[in-house]
Amino acid sequence: MRRLSTQDEGFAASFAGLLDQARETTETVGPQVTAIIDAVRARGDAAVCDYTSRFDRVTMTADRLAVTPAEIAAAKAEIAPALMAALDLAATRIEAFHRAQRPQDLVMTDAAGYRLGMRWSALDAVGLYVPGGKAAYPSSVLMNAIPAKVAGVGRIAICVPAPDGVLNPLVLAAAERAGVTEIYRVGGAQAIAALAYGTATIPPVDRIVGPGNAYVAEAKRQVFGRVGIDGIAGPSEVVVVADAENDPTHVALDLLAQAEHDESSQSILITDDAAFADAVAQAVADALKTLPRAAIAQASWDKHGAILLVADWSEAADLVNRLAPEHLQVMMAEPQGFFAQVRHAGAVFLGRFVPEAVGDYVAGPNHVLPTGRTARFASGLSVFDFIKRTTWVEGDAAALAQVGPAAVRLAETEGLTAHAQSIAIRLDTKNIL
Numbered sequence: 001m002r003r004l005s006t007q008d009e010g011f012a013a014s015f016a017g018l019l020d021q022a023r024e025t026t027e028t029v030g031p032q033v034t035a036i037i038d039a040v041r042a043r044g045d046a047a048v049c050d051y052t053s054r055f056d057r058v059t060m061t062a063d064r065l066a067v068t069p070a071e072i073a074a075a076k077a078e079i080a081p082a083l084m085a086a087l088d089l090a091a092t093r094i095e096a097f098h099r100a101q102r103p104q105d106l107v108m109t110d111a112a113g114y115r116l117g118m119r120w121s122a123l124d125a126v127g128l129y130v131p132g133g134k135a136a137y138p139s140s141v142l143m144n145a146i147p148a149k150v151a152g153v154g155r156i157a158i159c160v161p162a163p164d165g166v167l168n169p170l171v172l173a174a175a176e177r178a179g180v181t182e183i184y185r186v187g188g189a190q191a192i193a194a195l196a197y198g199t200a201t202i203p204p205v206d207r208i209v210g211p212g213n214a215y216v217a218e219a220k221r222q223v224f225g226r227v228g229i230d231g232i233a234g235p236s237e238v239v240v241v242a243d244a245e246n247d248p249t250h251v252a253l254d255l256l257a258q259a260e261h262d263e264s265s266q267s268i269l270i271t272d273d274a275a276f277a278d279a280v281a282q283a284v285a286d287a288l289k290t291l292p293r294a295a296i297a298q299a300s301w302d303k304h305g306a307i308l309l310v311a312d313w314s315e316a317a318d319l320v321n322r323l324a325p326e327h328l329q330v331m332m333a334e335p336q337g338f339f340a341q342v343r344h345a346g347a348v349f350l351g352r353f354v355p356e357a358v359g360d361y362v363a364g365p366n367h368v369l370p371t372g373r374t375a376r377f378a379s380g381l382s383v384f385d386f387i388k389r390t391t392w393v394e395g396d397a398a399a400l401a402q403v404g405p406a407a408v409r410l411a412e413t414e415g416l417t418a419h420a421q422s423i424a425i426r427l428d429t430k431n432i433l
């Protein structure tokens, strides 16, 4: 963990070093991913099964790729009622927040007499990637699938790896609860290739969304254009801005909650009190003695963690905007005042009793968020990822008479005579040409 103060002489250079630190895998997986995509395009299900057998330690055959309704029913039967109730509460809250996002169509009549509009429509088919290599994420099933369902997408297909042939029962239950129409037990680049190009078993989709490891991220980059994709969500991050009135152990656990995701995760505390910074550092060390995923969290904290000491909160806001974190927690008496100064963050949690983990599961907003400083220009997953706009124009000869001559002149200037004539032929052209 690095500890920096804005009052230190070398702060600017040290902070720039923190911003530039590489956290994604440095391994180049592009060529391997290209080979996998090419194989799936050429050999379809057979290639999907070969790669799945190789990477997921199973013997996969085409007839086993799709999860059956009977398997989903059996999985649900294994789940304790209290856990099903927790899943249902999360789904209900996520659904309510995403329903509220649905935009209105736009219609206006302009001075020329044209009716102009913008109509939203849902995508026909989407593919949701749910990671499953190192851990299972039922919560990510809800976060990916519910916005698609709320948007009105017809086909919602999930690809999720089943390492050693094991699928998490709650992943299947979450998929059913969220209204998923198809589930395939395949992960990695071969899943992305199958969703993009289609195989005999997996029909192609129009857009692929969801987080995943380096192979999944690279495959999404390579199939973009054939299909749409959301952003590339990488290792988790949190910045906690906290005053000295907080319990250091609360803050320590918030930092470790993201650190335990991945060795490449990043957790940063920004505070204005040196003694509080010491107390949080000690609380992190204490908590690491007991956490089951301490090895991962320790590696993340050691390599990518930081404590930044500021002279005042406007300095803190400036640092947050430069970090553009995936998650920001603001733990102070008047968090809204601080939040007003924040321009770049994927999701923000305001108050001493809103730990980021509540947003991972039950708050309602999405947990698939921009990472690696991409919150400067990108947003988290939402209903908008599953709908698109079509604009329209309706008008008559009188409206064309108003605006057509200007269009004719512009078309002629561009040397596009057919454009000009297609308008002019509908006008009284005597005074125009």
Ligand SMILES: NC(=O)c1ccc[n+]([C@@H]2O[C@H](COP(=O)([O-])OP(=O)(O)OC[C@H]3O[C@@H](n4cnc5c(N)ncnc54)[C@H](O)[C@@H]3O)[C@@H](O)[C@H]2O)c1
Residues within 6 Å of the ligand: 032, 051, 052, 055, 056, 130, 131, 132, 133, 134, 135, 137, 140, 161, 162, 186, 187, 188, 189, 190, 211, 212, 213, 214, 215, 216, 233, 234, 235, 236, 261, 262, 367, 368, 369
């Ligand atoms: N941002 C979010 O919302 C969010 C949510 C959950 C998980 N995540 C992140 O997603 C990532 C999930 O990674 P994961 O590995 O656990 O699961 P994953 O499902 O992304 O990847 C597993 C697949 O990778 C492929 N693979 C593994 N080794 C390979 C190799 N050598 N060559 C080719 N393909 C190979 C296999 O096909 C395997 O099925 C983690 O970084 C996690 O932190 C992010």
Ligand SMILES: N[C@H](CO)Cc1c[nH]c[nH+]1
Residues within 6 Å of the ligand: 137, 139, 140, 235, 236, 237, 326, 360, 367, 368, 369
């Ligand atoms: N914090 C992760 C996104 O960065 C999402 C997640 C899933 N489960 C727990 N957390």
Ligand SMILES: [Zn+2]
Residues within 6 Å of the ligand: 236, 257, 258, 261, 357, 360
């Ligand atoms: Zn999390």
